Amino acid sequence: MTTPTLPIYLDYAATAPADARVVEVMQRYLTVDQLFANPASRSHMLGWQAEQVVEQARRQVADAIGADPREIVWTSGATEADNLALIGFMRANRERGLHLVTSTIEHKAIVDTAHALEKEGFEVTWLTPGRDGCIQPEKLREAMRDDTALVSLMAVNNELGSINNIAALAAVAHEFGAVFHTDAAQAAGRIPLDVVAQQIDLMSLSGHKTYGPKGVGALYVKRHPDIRVEALIHGGGHERGMRSGTLPTHQIAGMGEAFALMQQQYDDDNAHISRLQQRFLRGLEGVEGVFANTPLDNAVPNILNLAFEGVDGESLLMALRDVAVSTGSACNSASVDPSYVLLGIGTPRSLALSSLRFSFGRFTTEAEIDHALTLIRHAVSGLRTPPG
Numbered sequence: 001m002t003t004p005t006l007p008i009y010l011d012y013a014a015t016a017p018a019d020a021r022v023v024e025v026m027q028r029y030l031t032v033d034q035l036f037a038n039p040a041s042r043s044h045m046l047g048w049q050a051e052q053v054v055e056q057a058r059r060q061v062a063d064a065i066g067a068d069p070r071e072i073v074w075t076s077g078a079t080e081a082d083n084l085a086l087i088g089f090m091r092a093n094r095e096r097g098l099h100l101v102t103s104t105i106e107h108k109a110i111v112d113t114a115h116a117l118e119k120e121g122f123e124v125t126w127l128t129p130g131r132d133g134c135i136q137p138e139k140l141r142e143a144m145r146d147d148t149a150l151v152s153l154m155a156v157n158n159e160l161g162s163i164n165n166i167a168a169l170a171a172v173a174h175e176f177g178a179v180f181h182t183d184a185a186q187a188a189g190r191i192p193l194d195v196v197a198q199q200i201d202l203m204s205l206s207g208h209k210t211y212g213p214k215g216v217g218a219l220y221v222k223r224h225p226d227i228r229v230e231a232l233i234h235g236g237g238h239e240r241g242m243r244s245g246t247l248p249t250h251q252i253a254g255m256g257e258a259f260a261l262m263q264q265q266y267d268d269d270n271a272h273i274s275r276l277q278q279r280f281l282r283g284l285e286g287v288e289g290v291f292a293n294t295p296l297d298n299a300v301p302n303i304l305n306l307a308f309e310g311v312d313g314e315s316l317l318m319a320l321r322d323v324a325v326s327t328g329s330a331c332n333s334a335s336v337d338p339s340y341v342l343l344g345i346g347t348p349r350s351l352a353l354s355s356l357r358f359s360f361g362r363f364t365t366e367a368e369i370d371h372a373l374t375l376i377r378h379a380v381s382g383l384r385t386p387p388g
Contacts, residue, residue, distance in 0.1 A: 004368045006322040008375075012361035013158055013186060013303050014326060018254065019211040019362070025257040026213060029053060029250040039247050040238060050249050057256025061218055064259040065184075065203065066194035073219045073229075073239045074247055078185040081204035081219035082109040082152075084232055084243065085181045089150055089202065090122055092230035096177075097147030103127040103135050105344040106154055107183055109204075114152075127153075132295040133162030133345050137172045144176040151180050155187035159341040159357055161294050161303030163191060170199040179227055185209050185217075189262040189269065190300040195220055201227055207251065211362060212258030216251035219243075269362050274301040276360045276369050283373035287380055293342055293355055304358045305342070307351040311383045316356060319379035323372045326357050 009017075018026075029035045029050070039054045041047025055069065062069040075081045090100060102114050104126045114124045125143045127135050135153055144151075151173040155166050170180040181202035184193060189210050195203060203220040207213050221229055221242065235244040262269075281304070284290050289309030308316060313327050327339065338352035347355070360369075 002367060004365065004371050007324045008322065008368045008372045009324045010358045010360060010364070010368075010372060011324045011326050012364070013161075013209075013357060013359035015208045015214065016211045016361050017363060018208075018213055019258060019261060021261060022212050022254045022257045026250040026254040029253055035249065037249075039249055040236070053249055053253050054247055057252045060256035060260045061205065062220075064188070064193070064263050065205075065220060066196050067220050068223060070240075071195075071220055071223050073221055073242050074252055075217045075219055075243060076215055077217035078107075078183060078204045078206035078209070079109040079217075080232075080243075081206075081217050082107070082183055083113050084219050084229060085202045085204060086110065086113045086117060086150065086152060088229040088232055088242065089179065089181070089227075090117055091120075092228040093149050093179075097145075097149040098122045099125065099145050099148040100150050100152065101125045101127065101140065101143050101148055101173075101178075102152045103129055103154075103344075105129055105133065105157060105159075105341040106152070107158055107185070110152055110154070110183055129162075129345055131346050132298060133157050133160040133341075134164050134295075134298065135169065137165065137168045140169055140172045141175075144172065144178065146176070148173075148176055148178045151178050152182070153180075154183040155193070156184070156190060156300050156303075157341065158186045159303075159339060160305050160345070161186075161299035161301075163187075163298050163300060166200065167198040170201075174199060186300070186303070188259070189266065190302060195222070202229075207255035207258060210255075210258045210262050213251045213254040216248060216255045218255070265362070270301060272362070273360050273364070276364055276366065277301045277304060279366060279369050280304065280358065280360075280373065283370070284376070287377055291351065293345070293347060293351075302360050304360075305355055306358065307347070307355040308380055309351065309354060311354050311380055313354050313356055315383055316354075316379055319383060320375060323375055325359075327355065 035049050037046035037050045039050040058072045059069040173180040179201045183204045185206040201222045205218045207216040229242050238244045291307040293305040342352040
């Protein structure tokens, strides 16, 4: 078998390469002889044509989650969508209550935003997940109050791959008259998403986690009189008044195409990635002291968070210079502290410091898995062998 090109990329949870078919679509909307115009320009044909491209992409994203296209608000990414969902909703609905419920292992885009809301006078209840990285509906029910306005719990954890039962969690939120938001950046293309069936009111989505471009995302906002979101960016009243700014037609078209492809390839992608995950796990069976932080019976197949007992994670990362992996979230990779997510599910500090996140994708090959396993086994053995 041919040795794959190095370094081997196993960090798809941080970002995925854009699919070539997505790039081909994006290239149609950039230069003077293409549909480059501002989609908000209503005074000429070129603007109308660009608007049609944006609206087609809006429908493609909406179709992938069972939404109405009018419920898709374009953003610069899932981080902005999270900020708009939490800050925009809480500010616009003060009369409903000042209480927000979230969890301690959400993405930093939720955690830091919730802390910012606390400084504004809002009150946040921080739920602690179980060892499986999930929030149980009963635990959410205990935290709900008469003044709870919003519940925000992610669909799939970005470090563990654990899957929350968002339909059950949304049902609890609605029992108390609260609105339910979920960060689905890691969920799109990995688990079925249907905003109607799962009773979701607000949902954050990413372009680059689904083989689309970076710099674009979306917030699903259910069309309902009780769901109001205050804009964070002002200057023209675009996107139903929730997010102003000239829309990047090429990026939006790319995200739309990525979500359309995601729907078409959902079964094939997940079958392929599941095979890779099993191959990877089998390849580590002979290595002692390897523990899965990922709950393998309730997780997406593309994320594997593993602890290598007795091995420093940063040292292992350095030893694996030909394998692109991470110790956790890319948004927290500058820190040498153990992952707050791993500590949050009760992982001992020593194991948290010995953990790496491996994540696979559409373009990962069996040859890459096999070669990465060889490098991992060699690196772990070397780090565990005393010098001299």
